Amino acid sequence: MNKPRSDLAMSESISELIVESLHVRVGGQMVLNGVDLRVASGEVHAVMGPNGSGKSTLAYAIMGRPSYEVTAGSITLNGADLVDLSPWERAHAGLFSTQQYPTEVPGVGLEIMLEEAVAATGGDRSAVEAQVAAEAELVGFDPDLLYRSLNVDLSGGEMKRSEAVQLGVLRPRIAILDELDSGLDVDALAAVSHRIELATHQDNLGVLAITHFSRLLTVLHADVVHILIDGVIRETGGPELAAQLEDTGYDPWVDDRSVAPVEIHLGGDPWP
Amino acid sequence: MIDSQFTPEAAGAIPGPDWLARRRVAAAEQVAVATMPSVEEELWRYTPIGQLDLGRYQLASDAGAQSPTSVPGHCAIADTSNGRLCGVELSPEAADQGVEVRPLGDGDAELAASVDVDLFAVMNAAFSVEPVLVRVPPGVSVEGPIVVRHWIDAEGAAVFPRLIVDAGADSSVEVLELYGSADVAAFVSPVVEIRVASAARVGYLAMQDLGPKVWHIGSQVSHIGSQAHMRASTAALGGGYARMRLDTHLSGRGATGDLISLYFGDGDQTLDFRTFQDHAAPDTTSSLLFKGAVDDSSRSVYTGLIRVRPDARGTNAYQTNRNIKLSEDAWAESVPNLEIENNEVHCSHASAVGPIDGEQLFYLESRGVPTETAERLIVTGFFDEVLDQFPVLEAVPAVRDRLQSKIEGFSHHHAIERSGSGA
Numbered sequence: 001m002n003k004p005r006s007d008l009a010m011s012e013s014i015s016e017l018i019v020e021s022l023h024v025r026v027g028g029q030m031v032l033n034g035v036d037l038r039v040a041s042g043e044v045h046a047v048m049g050p051n052g053s054g055k056s057t058l059a060y061a062i063m064g065r066p067s068y069e070v071t072a073g074s075i076t077l078n079g080a081d082l083v084d085l086s087p088w089e090r091a092h093a094g095l096f097s098t099q100q101y102p103t104e105v106p107g108v109g110l111e112i113m114l115e116e117a118v119a120a121t122g123g124d125r126s127a128v129e130a131q132v133a134a135e136a137e138l139v140g141f142d143p144d145l146l147y148r149s150l151n152v153d154l155s156g157g158e159m160k161r162s163e164a165v166q167l168g169v170l171r172p173r174i175a176i177l178d179e180l181d182s183g184l185d186v187d188a189l190a191a192v193s194h195r196i197e198l199a200t201h202q203d204n205l206g207v208l209a210i211t212h213f214s215r216l217l218t219v220l221h222a223d224v225v226h227i228l229i230d231g232v233i234r235e236t237g238g239p240e241l242a243a244q245l246e247d248t249g250y251d252p253w254v255d256d257r258s259v260a261p262v263e264i265h266l267g268g269d270p271w272p
Numbered sequence: 273m274i275d276s277q278f279t280p281e282a283a284g285a286i287p288g289p290d291w292l293a294r295r296r297v298a299a300a301e302q303v304a305v306a307t308m309p310s311v312e313e314e315l316w317r318y319t320p321i322g323q324l325d326l327g328r329y330q331l332a333s334d335a336g337a338q339s340p341t342s343v344p345g346h347c348a349i350a351d352t353s354n355g356r357l358c359g360v361e362l363s364p365e366a367a368d369q370g371v372e373v374r375p376l377g378d379g380d381a382e383l384a385a386s387v388d389v390d391l392f393a394v395m396n397a398a399f400s401v402e403p404v405l406v407r408v409p410p411g412v413s414v415e416g417p418i419v420v421r422h423w424i425d426a427e428g429a430a431v432f433p434r435l436i437v438d439a440g441a442d443s444s445v446e447v448l449e450l451y452g453s454a455d456v457a458a459f460v461s462p463v464v465e466i467r468v469a470s471a472a473r474v475g476y477l478a479m480q481d482l483g484p485k486v487w488h489i490g491s492q493v494s495h496i497g498s499q500a501h502m503r504a505s506t507a508a509l510g511g512g513y514a515r516m517r518l519d520t521h522l523s524g525r526g527a528t529g530d531l532i533s534l535y536f537g538d539g540d541q542t543l544d545f546r547t548f549q550d551h552a553a554p555d556t557t558s559s560l561l562f563k564g565a566v567d568d569s570s571r572s573v574y575t576g577l578i579r580v581r582p583d584a585r586g587t588n589a590y591q592t593n594r595n596i597k598l599s600e601d602a603w604a605e606s607v608p609n610l611e612i613e614n615n616e617v618h619c620s621h622a623s624a625v626g627p628i629d630g631e632q633l634f635y636l637e638s639r640g641v642p643t644e645t646a647e648r649l650i651v652t653g654f655f656d657e658v659l660d661q662f663p664v665l666e667a668v669p670a671v672r673d674r675l676q677s678k679i680e681g682f683s684h685h686h687a688i689e690r691s692g693s694g695a
Contacts, residue, residue: 063638066630091640103635107653116649117640149653150635168684 014102022073033231039205044263048227094173137166156183214242291381329430329459341423342647347416355431357402370409403434410440424453433462439472446475466494475663481510488514497523508535515544522556531560537570547576551584566602575607591621648683
């Protein structure tokens with residue numbers, strides 16, 4: 001299990017994200033209660049689960065969002081412990097995450113953000129403009145939108161195309177995609193997932209895709225499916241697990257004794 | 273009691289036309305019996321007005337250096353130094369059009385209104401040495417901004433700049449006023465009168481970049497006629513205590529006023545705005561957007577009132593004030609108010625004070641942008657909405673540069689604090 005795809009031209013640098021016994025508290029409440037995961041270069045993993053099972057928390061905790069408190073366990077990328085690193089340091093280590101509803105950042109454009117991100121790792125700031133243009137073309141992101149503020153006045157599909165452009169320029173080792181398919185039309189989903197698949201082949205990108213729906217797994221060709229319930233992974237299997245979910249829903253995995261999952265909403269300012 | 277050097281005799285001794293001398297003395301007599309405002313008064317709440325000692329300042333006897341700030345593409349430029357008018361240039365094209373930029377003269381009595389919104393406006397009427405008139409004849413569109421630069425470099429100077437902008441019917445003009453100083457203690461109390469006659473269009477931008485030891489207490493009073501449009505903006509960046517009171521009277525049917533300003537406080541600055549949107553005629557529109565940031569132990573105050581008078585049906589009035597608090601010790605107060613005496617109106621107000629948005633910061637950081645860079649981008653982006661709407665485009669790069677240097681200062685010392693605390 002969890003073997004890299006055989007059709008990959010193996011890159012010399014294999015990365016591995018290892019999440020072990022991860023416990024996370026949000027707003028005073030335990031949301032993850034011991035999650036174990038390993039995602040290696042070139043692999044596509046899906047985490048599926050009902051509302052409130054902790055899927056988005058897993059994504060945020062791995063990326064290091066403030067106020068998502070790791071109370072036990074570890075997150076390592078290529079052996080380096082990420083738990084005490086800030087989000088930007090995790091990004092420099094090779095992580096990338098997309099948000100279900102990407103945050104609007106008024107007055108800050110896509111290109112300047114990417115230039116600063118590239119410059120911060122010692123990269124060539126002046127190469128970013130051409131890379132952005134090429135990536136925009138690849139995913140059908142309207143070049144006129146490049147000059148808008150990040151995620152401001154963009155449709156769901158445009159936002160996800162924008163995130164695919166960012167992924168293409170930043171070339172992360174591991175990408176965490178939180179509900180990539182939400183708010184996306186069929187064309188945008190095809191364009192964005194095609195770009196991600198390309199990255200898994202060309203750049204050996206490892207993917208952790210968090211989703212409600214099996215349709216994303218079909219387009220992304222997930223190798224491994226995990227079922228997350230009440231903050232723990234109840235089962236891990238191949239794509240057939242997603243097919244089984246289609247038939248039965250989450251009932252076979254839901255503990256009778258478990259109370260109805262609580263939706264964690266963090267609408268306000270996440271800074272304590 | 274106001275200190276003794278600001279006497280009717282002193283006002284009467286200032287040279288100028290007879291009507292102006294009489295007006296000065298009358299104003300100085302008001303000043304002589306006035307008392308200093310106090311923080312007990314609502315309009316002076318949150319201010320350090322109790323610490324203002326007017327006895328430390330006196331009218332400067334000589335002009336010094338002139339403003340070093342240059343603005344491209346201007347059609348006229350007037351310089352004052354320590355309150356003295358020391359030069360006016362007007363392009364031949366503008367002169368041919370009948371545009372006037374000059375000190376007030378004998379026949380101008382009816383052009384200078386009485387502005388007595390507070391004690392300091394009255395002091396300005398009494399002690400403004402050389403009021404400057406910008407006059408645009410009806411129907412004339414002026415190409416390029418008219419620039420009035422004020423520079424103060426005399427220690428202890430009391431300076432009362434006065435600018436009168438008189439835009440004739442169906443005319444169009446942009447005016448830029450620059451306030452700057454050497455690192456001196458001074459008291460600067462300007463008054464700006466803007467009259468926008470029917471169907472005229474006026475853009476006015478003030479860039480206030482005085483030194484940190486300067487008290488700045490100013491008033492801007494505008495009257496907008498029927499179908500006329502004014503966009504008035506302030507970039508308040510300097511001063512120790514710097515205050516502007518803006519009274520915008522929408523006096524003619526269909527008048528529009530846009531009030532678009534920004535401010536950035538650091539050190540121990542206090543930046544203070546009192547705005548009054550006065551809808552006195554039907555179908556008038558006013559849109560106010562003030563955005564500010566406060567760093568270190570600086571403070572900002574915004575209080576605004578929209579008043580819709582009984583006759584002003586069909587009014588649209590908006591007021592938005594947003595503040596970013598960049599440090600624990602900084603403080604921002606925001607108090608919007610509405611007073612509506614007509615039912616057929618659309619009014620809204622919004623205000624906010626908060627730290628840099630955590631979600632925006634996380635988004636940029638999750639892409640690999642280091643914290644201080646992300647903060648700098650967000651704060652810069654916060655002001656873009658204001659800068660994008662500023663009139664006098666020729667001056668916007670200078671405002672942007674100065675603002676950016678303040679933002680870099682913030683970003684830099686936050687980085688130092690972080691590396692210190694992270695050790």
